Amino acid sequence: MPRSPRPRALALALVGLVATAGLVGCTAAGATQAGGSAAGGGSRPKVVIAYQKFPSGDLVVKHEGLLEKALPGYSIEWKAFDSGASINTAFIAKAVDIGAIGSSPVARGLSAPLNIPYSVAFVLDVAGRNEALVARKATGITSIAQLKGKRVATPFASTSHYSLLAALRGAGLSDSDVKLVDLQPQAIVAAWQRGDIDAAYVWLPSLDTLRATGTELTSSAELAKAGYPTLDLGVVSNALINAHPDVVDAWRKAEAQGVNTIKSQPAQAAAAIGAELGISADDASKQLAQGIFLTPAEQASTTWLGSEAAPGGVGKNLQQGAVFLADQKKIDAAPDLATFTKAVYTKGFADVTGS
C-alpha cells in the first residue's frame, strides 16, 4: 500500500488554511463593527441609515445620493429592513443611526420598556390611500362589519396593524372577533392569491396587487379623518444628535429636497423611486399619488413637528398611538405626553430646510 505523502505537512496546511480563513473573517467583521455608528467615531465616520421599501422622499435621497454629496467626510451606509419592528431592534442594538419607521412602532419604541433613545426629526409621509384594508372579491365582503369571523392578515407591530385595529373598533368589532394572522407583505400576497386569507391591511406596493382582485373597505386616509392618523417618520438616534448634529442637519436638508422633488418634479421622483422599488416609473407615479407628502413648511407648523417653542401635533399623535397600544395590551402603559414631545427634534429645522 503506498504511503500517503507527508501527512504532517498536509495537516499543517489544513490548519493554516482554517486559521487564515478565521482571521480574515474576524478582521472583516471587526472592520464593520469598528465603523459601527458615526457616534462611535473612526477614520471616516460611518452613518448607517435604515430604510424601508415604500414610496417616499427617503428613496429619492438614497437613489440620487443626496446625502453622500452633502457629507463627503462621512461614509454613508443604507440598509434595507422589512419592518419598523426590525428597525427598532436595530436601534436597540445601536447598529443604525437614522431610520424610516411608522408612527406605531415609534410610539412603541419610545414607551417602556424599550425606551429607545431616538428622536423624530422628519415626517416622511402621512398615510393616505397608500395603506388600506382590502377584502378578496371572491368573499363578497363589502363592509368592515362583515369581517366578523373571517381571516384578516396584516404585518403585526406596524402602522397597518394599528390602523386595522382602529378600523375594527370603528365598526364595533374587537380583534378577537376576527382571525388575525401575522404575515409580512410578500406572504400576504401569496396567501391572498391562494385564497388562504379573506382580507388584509397592508401598504404599497403589495397593496396594489391585492386591489386588483379585491374590494377596498377603508384606508388610512379615512382613518386619519376619524382620528387615527398614521405617519411614516424619519428618526435619528440621540447619540447622533449629540455627537454629529451636522449630519442630522444635512440629512434633514436632503429629506426636504426629496419631498420637494416629489412635489415639484414628480416625474423625476417617480423614476428614482421606481428604480429603488424595482417597478416602472408609471407604477411609482400612481403609488406616489396615494400618499400625503408634507412640504418642509407644512412640517414646521404646529400641526406636525412644530418648533422648540411651540411643540407640534406629532408628539400628540404618538401619545395617542401609545394609548391605543396600551388598550390593546401591546404595551404595559402609555407614557405621558411630555415623553413624546421631548422626543421630537426640531432645532434649526426651519433654517436647515429653508422653510
Added chain:
Amino acid sequence: MGITAYGYAMSATTIHDLTGPQATATRRPARTQPPSTPRSSSAARRQVAREVALRVGAVVALVAIWWAVSAWGKPDPTLRPSPLLVWHTFLDLANPAGAGYNGLTLWGHLATSLRRIGIGASAGVGAGLVLGLLMGTIRPIGIVLAPLLNFVRALPPLAYFSLVVVWFGIDEKPKLMLLAIAALPPVAIVTADAVSSAPKALVEAARSLGAGRLGTIRDVVIPSALPQVLVGVRLSVAIAYSSVVAAETVNGLPGIGGMVRDAQNYNNTAVVLVGIFAIGFSGLLIDGAIALATRRTSRWRSLT
C-alpha cells in the same frame, strides 16, 4: 430456532446467559462499561452523587454569571433581562389560569409545536427509513438518490420555507412539510449506510442456510442495521426540532416558535428567552427518551 444476527442457531443459550451477573463474573467486562466504574454499590452511589453535584454546580454558576451580567451598570430588561424577570415571565406564561401569550399558555403553545414536530418528524423519519432501506438494498437507487439527499440535507430550512409557503399555503401543511423535509435526509442516509454495510459473512450465511432475499433482509440486514438506524432517527428528530422556529416563521401562532418570533417583533426579550428555554428543555427530554429507547433495543450490540 431461527436465524439470528449472530449467524448461528441459538439453542439453550440465551442472551441473558451471556450478559447476566454470573456472566460478568466469569467473562471480561463488556466493552460498553467504562473501566473506572467501581464494583461496590456505595462507591457507585458516591460517584453518581458527585456527577449530579457537578452538574447542579455548573448550572448554578451559569445563573450567577447571568445575574451578574444583567445587574451590571444600568439594568435593561430589553438588552439584558435578569434571571428573576425571565422566571416571573415564565410563571405568567405557564399559569393555566392566566392570559398566557396571545391567549394561550406556554404549555398550549408547546403542545401545538410538539404535535407539529410529532407528525412532521414521523412522516419524515418514516419516509426516510423506507427510502434508506431501498437505497441500501438496491444499489442503483442508492447511487442516484445519495447526492440529492445530501444536497437537501445541506439546505437551511429558512431558505426554502418561503417556497413551501407559496406552494402549500399558510396553515399546517407547510409547517409539517418543512419538518418532514428537514427530518428525511439524515435518517435516509444513515439507514442506507447501515443497510449496505450489513456484515457480508452473515448475509451469505443466511442465504446458504436457505433464506430468501426478503428473509435475509428481515432477519439479518435490519437487525444488524438497527442500532445505527436508531442513531439516525435520533439525529433526524433533533434536526426537525431545531427547525421548529423556521417552520413557524409564517403564521406561527399558536406555537412556541411563533411565540418567540412575535415576542421578537415587540422586542420582548424576556418572553423570547422563556420560549428558547422551553424549546431547549423539551428538546433535551425528547432526545433523552429516544436515547433510552435506543439503548434498550441495542443492548446486545456489545456482543457482536
